[in-house]
Each structure stands twice: as C-alpha cells, then as structure tokens.
Amino acid sequence: MLQNRFGRLAATALAGGMLMGAAACGGGEEPTTSASPTGGATSAATSGSGAKVGLAYDIGGRGDQSFNDAAAAGLDKAKAELGLAETKELEAGSGETEAAKEERLRLLAQGGFNPIIAVGFAYSGPLKKVATEFPDVKFAIVDDEAATGPNISNLVFAEHEGSFLVGAAAALKSTKNHVGFVGGVEVPLIKKFEAGFVAGAKAVKSDIKVDVKYLTQPPDFAGFADPAKGKTAAEGMFDAGADVVYHAAGGSGGGVFEAAKAAKGWAIGVDSDQAKTAAADVQSVVMTSMIKKVDVAVFDFLKSAAAGSAKAGTTVYDLKAGGVDYSTTGGQVDDIKAKLDEYKQKVVSGEITVPKE
Secondary structure, three states: OOOOOOOOOOHHHHHHHHHHHHHHHHOOOOOOEEEOOOOOEEEOOOOOOOOEEEEEEOOOOOOOOOHHHHHHHHHHHHHHHHOOOEEEEEEOOOOOOHHHHHHHHHHHHHOOOEOEEEEOHHHHHHHHHHHHHOOOOOEEEEOOOOOOOOOEEEEEEOHHHHHHHHHHHHHHHOOOOEEEEEEEEOOHHHHHHHHHHHHHHHHHOOOOEEEEEEEEOOOOOHHHOOHHHHHHHHHHHHHOOOOEEEEEOHHHHHHHHHHHHHHOOEEEEEEOOHHHHOOOOOHHHEEEEEEEOHHHHHHHHHHHHHOOOOOOEEEEEOOOOOOEEEOOOOOOOHHHHHHHHHHHHHHHHOOOOOOOO
C-alpha cells in the first residue's frame, strides 16, 4: 500500500518548498554537513546522540491512512525505542518530476541524515542516482528491487500472497458471487495485488465474477491520491452487482469505503488495518484488510542501521515471514477465519503457489 502513490512539479519550485517543509518537519536548527572524500556527506550531529533519520514519503504522506502511514508507524516506533537524534519527513507532490524526487533525497543526504528511507517504487531511479552520490549514506527503498547498490537495502513484500487471502475472504462472504478490485495505478506492483486477489476468489468459487478497474495509468500516479475517482470506480462495481470491493489505491481507498457504505456492501482495505485507520464513519464497512507490514520493515531497517548491520540487497516480507496477512478487526471474518487460516497454511507450505500476474 502500495507507498502506498506517486507526477511532476518543477524541481526548482519544489526545492524551495522542501526547505520550508524540512524546517517544519525536522525541528531545531538545520543540520550542518561535511563532505566526505568520496563526495558524500557525513553527519555533524554530536557523537552518541543517535541517528538522524530521513524519510521520503510517496504521494499522500503521513495521514494517508494506508501505505505511508504504515511507514510512519515504523519511524515512530524507532523514535520511541532507538533514541534517534532527529528525524525529517518529506512528501512527494502530485505531478512532480523524477528530478524533484532526486532533489528531495539529495536534500536529506546533504543535511546529514543517515539512514534515509524512500517509501514507494516511484523513488527507484532517483534513489539509485542519489545513492551513488552519497556512498557513505545508508539508503532503503520500500517496494522496489530495481534500485541496487552497495548502500541500498530493498524492502519488498509478497503482496500477492496477502491479497490471495482477502480474495478468498471476499468470495466466502459474497452472496452475489460478484466482487471487485480497484487499483490506484496500473503498474506491475499493483498488478500483483490484483493477481493474488483474483486467484484467492477463484480458489473459493471458480465461477465468481471479478470486476477490475484502475484509476490512472502511468506516468499519472494521481490514482493513489484521488478519493473521488476511487468512489466512482467502486460505485460502478456495486451498481453492477458486486457486494465486496478490494482496493489497492492508497489514499483513493477512502472513496471506495464511502461507496461501500452507500451501497450497503463490504470493502476490503490495504496496507494498514483500515478498520482502525480509515475515517470513523466508514470503518464499519471494512470487512478485512490485506495488512502489509511496512512498519515492521522500516523499523527492522532502522534497527539494523543503528547496530551497523544494515545489509544491501533485497529482503522479502512474505506470508511465511509474517510480512503480509489479513486483519480480523470488527469480527466480520470470524465465521470464515478457520477457512482463511487453512488457505494461509497451504500458501506457507507451498501447496498453493499464488500468481504474481
């Protein structure tokens, strides 16, 4: 949740805006930096005062009730448990260029923040470039394996496996044999959610109808932050006869929940347990959520970085590792929990292989 996500502002304008945002988010004085012999930057923070952590959010940022908020929860846990010296949180803007993302990451690195986490696959190219400029800084990126380097940790998830479980839940709870999937942007990552959801639904009922709708196509990533589009897409599905709709659309999911409430149907959340994080007036329509534990991945990375043991390369948070799961808040799936756990065990054991596309 995918991010939670992600344009294009003029880089010059963004840089000025980020400097203002950095002052608001970071607190205290602007950090000073000194150049390393290899062209990177080293923090001038007082020795022993803890790490200075930078977090670059996807579109929607902290408060999106989904993907970015999950990352924020990991940062908050690190603040509480790891004694961080300082944190700075910056957010992507709708319609911005890759150069703007580069500048955001560069601003954090130049400010002495180390480690730095980029939330979302849209940072892939920019992070790879900036990481080469600052070889002494540890970077991590959520939801991307393409940006590789000796100082880059790739934190990825088996979204298709978690989506398989909520697909099964949708089919088990549907009385109309008709469900739907709303994706934010039609990119390979979100196609994984769709593939798992469809496979899970059809594992329960091979003849079930599954409607699929994407809100935008790349390079337009506004589909992750447009609740009105999410609502319209879900309304169309409910009007056509669906009674359960799953979204993998970031902040646009709020509109899906509104449509479900109006239609007296069910919605399935994503990334966070959205029966807890969605707006209070729609929480009751969230039957379950595909939980993607971005908070765990972020905290794990920050803990390893603090210990000096952060490793470059890919770490996969799958169903077996507890990186994805389904939620039970509200008790709406209590009656089918035993069946869902049976499917879960079959995926973990390898008896069921969930497709990614």
